[in-house]
Amino acid sequence: MSLRDATSASPATLTTTLAGRLRDAILRGDLEPGSKLVLDRIRVGYGVSLSPLREALCRLESEGLVEAEDQRGYRVSPVSADNLTEVIRLRVELEGMAVREAILHGDAAWEGRVVSALHQLSRCVHGARSAEEQEVWEARHRAFHAELISACRMPLLQQFCETLHDQSDRYRRIFLKDHAPDRDVPAEHAAIAGAMIERRADDAAKLLREHVERTGRNIQAALRGAA
Amino acid sequence: MSLRDATSASPATLTTTLAGRLRDAILRGDLEPGSKLVLDRIRVGYGVSLSPLREALCRLESEGLVEAEDQRGYRVSPVSADNLTEVIRLRVELEGMAVREAILHGDAAWEGRVVSALHQLSRCVHGARSAEEQEVWEARHRAFHAELISACRMPLLQQFCETLHDQSDRYRRIFLKDHAPDRDVPAEHAAIAGAMIERRADDAAKLLREHVERTGRNIQAALRGAA
DNA sequence: CCGGATGAAAATATCGATTATTTATAGATC
DNA sequence: GATCTATAAATAATCGATATTTTCATCCGG
Numbered sequence: 001m002s003l004r005d006a007t008s009a010s011p012a013t014l015t016t017t018l019a020g021r022l023r024d025a026i027l028r029g030d031l032e033p034g035s036k037l038v039l040d041r042i043r044v045g046y047g048v049s050l051s052p053l054r055e056a057l058c059r060l061e062s063e064g065l066v067e068a069e070d071q072r073g074y075r076v077s078p079v080s081a082d083n084l085t086e087v088i089r090l091r092v093e094l095e096g097m098a099v100r101e102a103i104l105h106g107d108a109a110w111e112g113r114v115v116s117a118l119h120q121l122s123r124c125v126h127g128a129r130s131a132e133e134q135e136v137w138e139a140r141h142r143a144f145h146a147e148l149i150s151a152c153r154m155p156l157l158q159q160f161c162e163t164l165h166d167q168s169d170r171y172r173r174i175f176l177k178d179h180a181p182d183r184d185v186p187a188e189h190a191a192i193a194g195a196m197i198e199r200r201a202d203d204a205a206k207l208l209r210e211h212v213e214r215t216g217r218n219i220q221a222a223l224r225g226a227a
Numbered sequence: 228m229s230l231r232d233a234t235s236a237s238p239a240t241l242t243t244t245l246a247g248r249l250r251d252a253i254l255r256g257d258l259e260p261g262s263k264l265v266l267d268r269i270r271v272g273y274g275v276s277l278s279p280l281r282e283a284l285c286r287l288e289s290e291g292l293v294e295a296e297d298q299r300g301y302r303v304s305p306v307s308a309d310n311l312t313e314v315i316r317l318r319v320e321l322e323g324m325a326v327r328e329a330i331l332h333g334d335a336a337w338e339g340r341v342v343s344a345l346h347q348l349s350r351c352v353h354g355a356r357s358a359e360e361q362e363v364w365e366a367r368h369r370a371f372h373a374e375l376i377s378a379c380r381m382p383l384l385q386q387f388c389e390t391l392h393d394q395s396d397r398y399r400r401i402f403l404k405d406h407a408p409d410r411d412v413p414a415e416h417a418a419i420a421g422a423m424i425e426r427r428a429d430d431a432a433k434l435l436r437e438h439v440e441r442t443g444r445n446i447q448a449a450l451r452g453a454a
Numbered sequence: 455c456c457g458g459a460t461g462a463a464a465a466t467a468t469c470g471a472t473t474a475t476t477t478a479t480a481g482a483t484c
Numbered sequence: 485g486a487t488c489t490a491t492a493a494a495t496a497a498t499c500g501a502t503a504t505t506t507t508c509a510t511c512c513g514g
Contacts, residue, residue, distance in 0.1 A: 012297070013297045013298060013475095013496090013497065013498095014497075014498070015297075015497080015498090016297055038464095038465075039465075039466070040464090040465070040466090048498085048499095049498060049499045049500075050466090050467095050498095050499085050500090051278060051281075051497075051498055051499070052497075052498065052499095054278070054282060054466095054467090055281060055282070055285055055497095058282055058285035058286065058289075059285065059288075059289075061289070062285075062286075062288065062289025064383070070240045070242075070243055070467095071240060071465095071466065071467075071504090071505060071506070072465095072466080072505095072506075073465070073466060073506095082380075083383075086381050086382070086383050086384065087383065089381070090381075090383060090384060090387075093320075093324060097320060153309075154313050154316070154317075155310075155313070156291070156310075156313050156314065156317060156391075157313065157317060160317075160387060164383075240466090240467065240468095241467075241468070242467080242468095265494095265495075266495075266496070267494090267495070267496090275468085275469095276468060276469045276470075277468095277469085277470090277496090277497090278467075278468055278469070279467075279468065279469095281496095281497090282467095297496095297497095298474090298475060298476065298495095298496065298497080299475095299476075299495090299496080300495070300496060
């Protein structure tokens with residue numbers, strides 16, 4: 001059971017809705033890494049009470065997007081080159097494993113979902129003009145990567161991958177905010193999807209690894225530039 | 228930053244204390260897997276209010292020990308053969324990676340901590356007579372395994388490993404409750420520690436893998452017997 | 455002029471009560 | 485006799501207020 005899925009599956013309790021809004025704000029970079037989250041300010045800002053706010057932050061903490069310290073409140077998780085390196089490293093390793101399992105267990109229905117997700121992703125532009133278009137691309141991009149490993153039959157692994165993917169998305173959106181993509185990302189996605197559907201496990205893992213690591217290197221470069 | 232460490236590091240907020248007590252109860256098997264956690268009953272049982280209780284459960288949720296569903300409350304995470312298989316599989320993979328990194332980065336101080344943890348573990352008996360002795364062994368056993376990978380310089384990986392280790396401990400304590408250990412576990416621990424300190428990465432990974440998988444198979448057998 | 459103690463202000467942690475939702479039960483209808 | 489519906493009890497979610505802790509500026513002493 002994914003934490004994010006709960007947003008749509010259940011009747012949406014206030015806590016769940018709020019967690020989603022805050023997560024988006026952090027992933028989008030609206031809330032600066034390392035900045036203190038003053039509960040009372042957020043409370044009035046979002047028009048809720050403290051209880052659901054605390055619970056929402058607690059969920060975000062388990063996703064590694066905020067950090068809490070007893071008696072000292074919450075802050076947005078800081079960013080660092082070391083942390084990014086670890087995130088990329090773990091993504092490569094874990095998504096690699098998940099991809100191989102998905103290839104092993106995926107059926108025709110799964111293939112269809114992958115093709116569909118790829119198609120929907122290809123229908124929106126990456127370097128989008130409006131912020132809204134960007135959000136659509138982000139959502140479909142995330143959905144595509146999730147679909148690739150959806151057949152792996154390892155729910156825990158899927159959750160780890162989702163968490164790591166969110167982390168790396170945050171870095172990309174903060175540090176590659178106005179960089180034009182330097183490579184043919186849609187082609188990379190198509191190549192990965194193709195390899196998976198054709199059951200070429202080694203190729204798929206290799207392509208995904210390169211895809212993730214290339215993005216990682218670009219972010220590292222921008223991060224060094226910012227510091 | 229580990230979730231468990233916060234227990235000792237900070238002035239111990241009510242939430243943190245409560246989370247620890249509940250975690251122990253679940254790991255110990257006192258709270259049956261799949262059973263519903265009626266908030267109001269726990270509230271009076273532990274003599275706290277709802278807010279800290281909710282927050283404590285939220286932390287346990289991120290460790291995979293309890294599950295929450297909107298508007299339907301919390302329940303202790305159920306157990307299943309499939310879930311155990313995944314936990315063991317991921318432990319082997321992730322702890323294997325962590326062990327190799329620790330061997331790469333560990334210094335003399337780390338070696339000392341490993342030796343010390345092994346020694347302390349060896350000073351208590353596994354098939355302990357009293358429940359209290361058993362708790363001591365559990366704590367030192369967990370500390371030993373944590374120390375092995377403490378030098379890996381990958382905090383996220385460490386946290387994943389800790390979570391998985393807790394999960395697998397729960398299975399072991401529930402299903403191997405009164406099984407006498409069928410093998411020389413202390414010798415296995417000593418062998419792993421030795422290989423790590425002598426920087427034999429492949430040996431260490433292999434020994435740890437066999438250690439984890441053996442336990443896994445024993446639990447699987449007991450689990451099948453219970454069903 | 456600097457360092458540590460002190461007190462006021464801000465922020466967090468906790469509580470008790472209220473509101474909304476779900477689940478179980480009993481009754482009515484087909 | 486089975487299924488659907490309405491009601492009531494149980495339970496979770498939310499709120500507003502209070503108690504506790506931390507932080508920061510200030511003052512005093514060295």
